[in-house]
Amino acid sequence: MPELDTVLAGLGDALTLGNLLYVVAGVAVGQFVGAVPGIGPVMAMAIAVPFTFVMSPLAAIAFLMGVNKGGLFGGAIPAVLINTPGTPDAAATALDGFPLTRRGKPLKATKMALYASVTGDTFSDLVLITVSAPLAAVALYMGPVEVFCLIVFAFSVIAGLVGESMVKGLAAAAFGLLCATVGLDPDQGTPRLIFGWFELYDGLPLAPVAIGTLAVAEILRRLVAMRGGGRPAVTIPEAQDPADARVSWAEYWGCRYTMLRGAVIGTVLGAMPGIGSTAAAFMSYASARQASRDPDSFGKGNLHGIAATESANSAVVGANLIPLLSLGIPGSIGAALVISALMIQGIQPGPLLFESQGRLIYGLFGAMLMANVVNFWMGQLGLRLWARVVSAPESIVFATALLLCTVGVYLSTGDLVGVYVMLIFAGVGTLMTATGYSVVVFVIAFFLGPRFELSLSQTLGILGDDPVRMLDHPVGLGLLALAVAAAWWMGVRQRGSRTAR
């Protein structure tokens, strides 16, 4: 534990007007690029990193954290308002947010997303500040074998989202895994399914596939269904009951366990490198639905669905810094970008970071808490603005969204190939939706696929040809047992609800 005066000096460094302005600028940029489909906070951070060269180290980190935090909430805005998630981790937010918008309550839905996002974020920041060292030790204990078992467990929980037909759900998941195998295989380095496109050596790029299937497919569907084009994209009833435009304290408090569960899931997954916020969002959503007394109301505008997703995906951001600050290991691309910014400044990340840069780290903590407050405040302000933006005529809103998706994907992949992939997967997404296959299940399988394959290959390398070595990994065995239990429990529950019908 560092000296108290280091802590105070660090926090004092953070609380200056200059840093506050950088945080405000970061959150504004983050919320904007998160809300604009296609770019996303990681891309915005990557673009911003070289600019931080001229800033002081603390201002640079404050700015990047602002972008990251603002972006994760920003992604929820288009997901809720027009059903086109700006970031893949907001895809689960759309499941319950958009039905609320259709019922004329877009402000209620986006506000719930904002409150849950800030709640989850603050929770994981507090965990980071107070108990990051023991949590980092736990994360270190999670090796490839344990990560493999964890992903199996995640699949078993998320399987609850497959929808009515188990066969179609499994087919969608299998297709997602198949798409994840495109590119060099992790073991032999042989290119697979690239059909002469060298751009696909590293696999199908994540952003274009997610944006194509989730956002562009929806935009195309809405454009096709459009008649005339003078209608606003989102209609808010003129004489709206004020209770439908806000989230009451009772409603917020009613979601406390859901948000706590989401925040814990997000924090635990965030502390472990490589799993990511999309998986956390869906695991939290699926488990909230499992725990609910009324699971059938999910997907039809249940506030718990929004609370579960947003608390989990935002909790990942703070927790990603746990392995970074205590061990020097980045837990996500966002955290790796923070490392890049530090290295440009001549600060070496690593196990000695806390000792050598204690004051800077506490400055970072101060900046993170500041960013949460700013995120909340700017979100309140921004929501009104976005709600105005989407009440423009459909023809303008969706055409603009399509253009922005294209530009965003081009920016993030640096290549037209990304745009082709996006368009192809927009077609795939449209076909899947039309034939009743779950796009969401496809996207999760695609996102977890590469990590799943890599950790399987690593597990085989570590265990060698002797399966008995698995006994050295009790945590992994425990997770596998949980996965079996989750699958079994879900089967029982589904059968139960079927006989009830």
Next chain:
Amino acid sequence: MRLATLTFGLLAALAIAVPAHAEWKPSGPVKLEIGFGPGGETDTMGRAIAAEMKKQTGWDVIAANKPGGGGVAMFTGVGAAKPDGMTVGMGVSMPVLINLVLRGDKLPFKLDSFDYLATVTRAQVAIVAKADAPFDDVAGLVAYSKANGGAPVAFDAKPQELILRGINKQDDAGIRPVSSKSSAEMIQNVLGGHVVASFAAGAHIEYLKSGDLKMLASATADRHGYAPDTRTLREQGYDLAVDPWFYFAAPAGLPADARAGLAKALDAAIASDAVRKLVANAFHSEVENRGPDGTAKMMTDGIASVKVLFGQ
């Protein structure tokens, strides 16, 4: 290959023959394509060099990311671009060399599809283990692996895996290579005790200082400046080495003045304080520009050494 060398020699001679007062200027923006995604160390280095070039020469230099296959996607585009000095690519030698050796017939470019311009630095690849591991060198690792029915060792690039297989072949060590995606991931798995040892390319230096890790060998051709007492693999009796260079190349057939102008601008940018500092911070090594001929020779020699790794 001889023809290629001859061409390089001729071009170099031409470049020298160009009088110094005839300064070349690009007729439009120079596109500097980086073969990796945005935000990483390679990207940061490429952007810093682009910014320095712009500052020093006044040219409009635009850095762009073209990730895919460790630079293969980017060099595919650069190899097919017009050789007018307005397209330059930055990549890492190893993945390109491996692809040329393994599937050269399927690649849309050859070694001589490019005019080589400059090198920036090379990665400091090492083999490391946890500080309390019961061995201090590769021979000790081999003995440990034999005594324990094989030891998992992490790698994150093909040549590293080939080194492990080479050690297995030589000593029948039974090391089990474990594929990984980054230095960070490998170090985590070493610290967590999930693998017995791993490769690392610079990120390990801080852990050497903190006493969490120890270095078993330098996996490059030379010893490393920060650990002058740790012997290379070659010095430990294994004729295996990997030398990933960061380098610049343009499409083959550049006019001599453009080639000389670009090489000169790159050299000045690489030698600048900003780039030196960045390379020291992010790569833990020093800038080392071998110039156009040295870069071409590095690639030609690289083909031979990669063939040795693959046992060809």
